[in-house]
Amino acid sequence: MSTRTPRNWIAIASAEHARLGRDHRPIGFMQVGHGKGAPLTRVAPGDRVAYYAPATVYGGTDRLQSFVSIGVVQPGEPYQVDMGRGFIPWRRDVRYAPAQEAPIAPLIEAFDFVEDPKRWGSKFRFGLFEINDHDMQLIATAMRADALSQGL
Secondary structure, three states, X not given: OOOOOOOEEEEEOOHHHHHHHHHXXXXXXXXXXXXXXXXXXXXXXXXXXXXXXXXXXXXXXXXXXXXXXXXXXXXXXXXXXXXXXXXXOEEEEEEEOOOOOEEOHHHHHHOOOOOOHHHHHHHHHHOEEEEOHHHHHHHHHHOOOHHHHHOO
8 A cells, every 4th residue: 555645736826716716614625627627636635735816806906915715635536516697617625724824935946846936827727736845835834824734
C-alpha cells in the first residue's frame, strides 16, 4: 500500500463565492470553473487548497487580488448540489483553517510558480492549478494559517 503525498492547489473565484464555501456549515466546500466537475477529479483528500480572489464579486472590476481561504480537502468524492434555477455545480468538501485574508502583491516575487513577475497573473486564468509546498507555505504564513502545516 502506497502513501500519497498531498498536493497543493490554488483555486480562483470571486471573494464572495470563495467565502460562501469557506463559511458553509457544517463543513466548507470548494467549487471551481463555474461548477465544472472535471477539475475536481484532480484534487484528492488530504490535498491543500488556497482560494485566490481577483475581485470581491463575480465579474467585479475592483482589484481585491487576495487569498481569502485556505484548507484541506476532506475524504469523499466530488458531488453535485442543486442551487436552483438549473445550476447544479460539482463540489468537494474542505475543512478551512482559521486564517486572515492576505493580498498577493507582497508574495509575487517569492513564488516559485511565477516565472515572470510582470506577468504573474497568467496561470490564474485556468481556475485551478497546482503549486509546490514552498508556495503553499508562503500563502499559509501570509494568511496566518499555521494549522495548515499540521493537516488541520
